[in-house]
Amino acid sequence: MKKYNFNAGPSMLPREVIENTAKQILDFNGSGLSLMEISHRAPDFKPVVDEAVSLIKELLDIPEGYSVIFLGGGASLQFMQIPANFLLKKAGYVNSGTWAKKAMKEAKHFGEVVEVASSADDNYTHLPEIKDIPSDLDYLHICTNNTIFGTELRKDLDAPVPLIADMSSDIMSRPVDVSKYTAIYAGAQKNMAMAGVTVIIVKDDMLGKAPRELPTMIDYRTHVEKGSMFNTPPVVPIYSLLETMRWCKAQGGVKEMDRRAHERARILYDEIDRNKLFRGTVEESSRSLMNICFVMNDEYKDLEKPFLEFATSRGMVGVKGHRSVGGFRASCYNAQTIEGVNALVQAMKDFEKEH
Numbered sequence: 001m002k003k004y005n006f007n008a009g010p011s012m013l014p015r016e017v018i019e020n021t022a023k024q025i026l027d028f029n030g031s032g033l034s035l036m037e038i039s040h041r042a043p044d045f046k047p048v049v050d051e052a053v054s055l056i057k058e059l060l061d062i063p064e065g066y067s068v069i070f071l072g073g074g075a076s077l078q079f080m081q082i083p084a085n086f087l088l089k090k091a092g093y094v095n096s097g098t099w100a101k102k103a104m105k106e107a108k109h110f111g112e113v114v115e116v117a118s119s120a121d122d123n124y125t126h127l128p129e130i131k132d133i134p135s136d137l138d139y140l141h142i143c144t145n146n147t148i149f150g151t152e153l154r155k156d157l158d159a160p161v162p163l164i165a166d167m168s169s170d171i172m173s174r175p176v177d178v179s180k181y182t183a184i185y186a187g188a189q190k191n192m193a194m195a196g197v198t199v200i201i202v203k204d205d206m207l208g209k210a211p212r213e214l215p216t217m218i219d220y221r222t223h224v225e226k227g228s229m230f231n232t233p234p235v236v237p238i239y240s241l242l243e244t245m246r247w248c249k250a251q252g253g254v255k256e257m258d259r260r261a262h263e264r265a266r267i268l269y270d271e272i273d274r275n276k277l278f279r280g281t282v283e284e285s286s287r288s289l290m291n292i293c294f295v296m297n298d299e300y301k302d303l304e305k306p307f308l309e310f311a312t313s314r315g316m317v318g319v320k321g322h323r324s325v326g327g328f329r330a331s332c333y334n335a336q337t338i339e340g341v342n343a344l345v346q347a348m349k350d351f352e353k354e355h
């Protein structure tokens with residue numbers, strides 16, 4: 001049976017990315033060695049890193065003065081690496097959900113942390129209203145897409161202080177004005193690559209100001225200076241990232257990704273709003289295009305499990321909601337197809353007819 005993958009991450013990648021990466025895993029550039037077996041310092045591998053960096057710069061139209069680096073440790077390591085490098089005295093955090101909260105917790109190891117806005121009281125069913133940003137912050141940290149609760153800030157904030165964003169779950173899904181950010185980071189396992197590599201876009205002239213001795217691996221300058229080759233980088237994930245960036249460019253770049261994201265989300269939210277069994281969990285103006293969260297209406301609560309089973313029998317994978325929201329979550333990252341979204345919508349319609 002055909003499967004439709006709605007996993008929140010690691011998540012669906014374009015088939016050709018997987019096939020091209022698999023080919024290189026079997027035989028890297030005709031060398032007779034697997035991509036898993038080569039040295040990261042092999043002459044053929046540096047071009048992989050260079051092309052991946054240059055495609056990210058091109059696709060996001062990154063201005064001069066920024067570096068792109070690839071690290072391990074996931075976005076979770078960035079929760080501490082960002083404040084280690086940028087928190088001098090006081091940083092501001094917007095609490096938009098689980099990941100933002102985790103980032104805030106780690107920053108507290110390095111200095112004063114102010115919660116500038118929060119939607120915790122409403123269980124993160126909308127984006128926090130960011131009203132007054134103190135002007136004495138070293139930076140303001142935001143998480144642009146709340147993967148768990150399904151809210152998304154799909155525009156670039158104007159902040160009076162340096163802006164830093166966790167874009168793990170919406171990077172490459174829309175054009176971004178990178179010049180508004182001091183740093184952008186993303187665990188790449190949603191829109192960019194298989195799991196194992198984290199992408200950091202960092203403004204060079206903001207580095208080296210931290211009033212603390214930084215361990216070598218934690219200092220971004222180490223990785224900028226060594227072109228992500230200070231230590232052994234995640235070779236296979238970086239290769240899959242290169243293939244995904246090539247795919248993204250061939251499809252029309254982030255503008256086209258944005259158009260597709262809107263189209264997919266419109267189809268699915270329209271059905272959620274129409275279907276008597278379901279309702280969305282997020283206020284309309286905060287709805288994420290990447291992670292679409294919905295539950296059974298109260299009078300049909302008992303049908304939650306049967307719907308999951310029904311959807312599974314139609315080939316849907318990963319539509320169970322996160323435990324902190326319940327219900328359902330359909331993640332629609334760049335590789336998600338209209339066909340996949342239509343299959344889910346058809347399952348919702350058919351299930352409604354039966355009940």
Ligand code: PLP
Binds near residue numbers: 143145148166188
């Ligand atoms: N930030 C966001 C928005 C996420 O969605 C996730 C994971 O899903 C993370 C951070 C944590 O990423 P990692 O597992 O790469 O540490």
